[in-house]
Amino acid sequence: MNIWLAMILGGLITFGMRFSFIYLFGRFEIPETMRRALHYVPPAVLSAIIFPELLIRSGSLDLSFDNTRLLAGIVAIAVAWFTKNTLLTILAGMVALLLLQIYK
Amino acid sequence: MSQNRASFWAGVRAELPLLIGGFPFGMIYGALALNAGLSIVAAQLMSSIIFAGSAQFVAAQLVHEAAPVFVIVLTIAVVNLRHMLYSASLAPFLKELPLRWKVLLSYLLTDEAYAPTIIRYEAEGATPSGHFFLLGAGLALWFDWQVSTALGIFLGAAIPDSWSLDFALPLTFIAMVVPVLKNRPLVMSALSAGLVALLAYDLPFKLGLILAALTGITVGTILEGRKSPKGAL
Numbered sequence: 001m002n003i004w005l006a007m008i009l010g011g012l013i014t015f016g017m018r019f020s021f022i023y024l025f026g027r028f029e030i031p032e033t034m035r036r037a038l039h040y041v042p043p044a045v046l047s048a049i050i051f052p053e054l055l056i057r058s059g060s061l062d063l064s065f066d067n068t069r070l071l072a073g074i075v076a077i078a079v080a081w082f083t084k085n086t087l088l089t090i091l092a093g094m095v096a097l098l099l100l101q102i103y104k
Numbered sequence: 105m106s107q108n109r110a111s112f113w114a115g116v117r118a119e120l121p122l123l124i125g126g127f128p129f130g131m132i133y134g135a136l137a138l139n140a141g142l143s144i145v146a147a148q149l150m151s152s153i154i155f156a157g158s159a160q161f162v163a164a165q166l167v168h169e170a171a172p173v174f175v176i177v178l179t180i181a182v183v184n185l186r187h188m189l190y191s192a193s194l195a196p197f198l199k200e201l202p203l204r205w206k207v208l209l210s211y212l213l214t215d216e217a218y219a220p221t222i223i224r225y226e227a228e229g230a231t232p233s234g235h236f237f238l239l240g241a242g243l244a245l246w247f248d249w250q251v252s253t254a255l256g257i258f259l260g261a262a263i264p265d266s267w268s269l270d271f272a273l274p275l276t277f278i279a280m281v282v283p284v285l286k287n288r289p290l291v292m293s294a295l296s297a298g299l300v301a302l303l304a305y306d307l308p309f310k311l312g313l314i315l316a317a318l319t320g321i322t323v324g325t326i327l328e329g330r331k332s333p334k335g336a337l
Binding site for chain 2 (some may be wrong): 002003004005006007008010011012013014015017018019020021022023025026027029030032033036037038039041042043044045047048049050051052053054055056061069072073076077078080081083084085086087089090093094097098101
């Protein structure tokens with residue numbers, strides 16, 4: 001049930017933001033600082049998810065070579081950097097993780 | 105009337121390349137949402153209730169981590185903040201429309217519908233049938249997203265656990281974030297957010313995520329403000 005509440009509230013907020021200025025046209029302007037800050041939302045939020053996913057294993061920091069997700073993640077970061085291709089990045093990371101799990 | 109129809113189909117056509125790009129993305133979302141613990145119905149309906157790709161990925165991840173409702177909602181809000189920018193940017197072109205049109209077009213206002221629409225408006229200005237272009241682009245993407253989600257759910261259910269499909273979620277985020285790290289403020293924004301996320305990992309209610317995101321946004325914004333006008337990085 002909590003999932004539904006989160007989805008409905010999340011949906012309402014998303015709609016509200018899309019509707020905001022279309023509805024309020026002429027009455028408000030987006031301040032310049034906020035316009036600039038919006039630029040940093042994707043790297044900040046996504047990195048805040050990526051780092052723990054790669055570096056925290058069973059509740060604590062794991063920087064060792066046994067951390068297969070960290071190694072596979074580094075492979076994916078390299079592929080993303082050089083190819084800028086979403087599907088290739090996901091594929092490379094998944095294959096790297098599978099191989100590391102098999103050969104470890 | 106035929107003017108409206110022409111404008112509608114022009115919107116659909118302009119959306120086509122984006123549909124091709126969006127389709128595998130929707131499939132990955134469908135497969136991952138199921139894997140993250142959402143029911144089939146919830147995974148599918150999220151694609152029409154929220155209808156925003158990256159927010160849906162993040163929400164699925166947070167459901168997987170059993171984050172509380174307010175953290176999920178707050179994170180969706182932060183991830184979708186950019187839509188206010190799109191809203192502000194299209195508002196002058198839509199100001200004459202009746203409320204029901206404004207509501208419908210706002211619901212359909214995704215990254216992928218905004219991009220071709222604003223390009224069209226900037227080239228041609230506001231025309232009496234201009235909003236049909238956005239309607240065409242928006243609806244085309246909507247159907248693309250629903251169908252690809254359904255297909256992803258269908259295929260995702262057939263993938264065994266030993267494939268570690270859940271890892272595709274952070275990988276998707278890596279694929280989204282790495283290519284946008286084009287200058288120092290962006291890199292520092294990502295690194296500071298990641299570091300705070302690690303340090304604050306044990307905070308209750310997954311609040312570390314919110315704290316980390318706000319840190320990254322602040323760091324990026326401040327560094328950009330300090331950048332010399334000559335743009336040296």
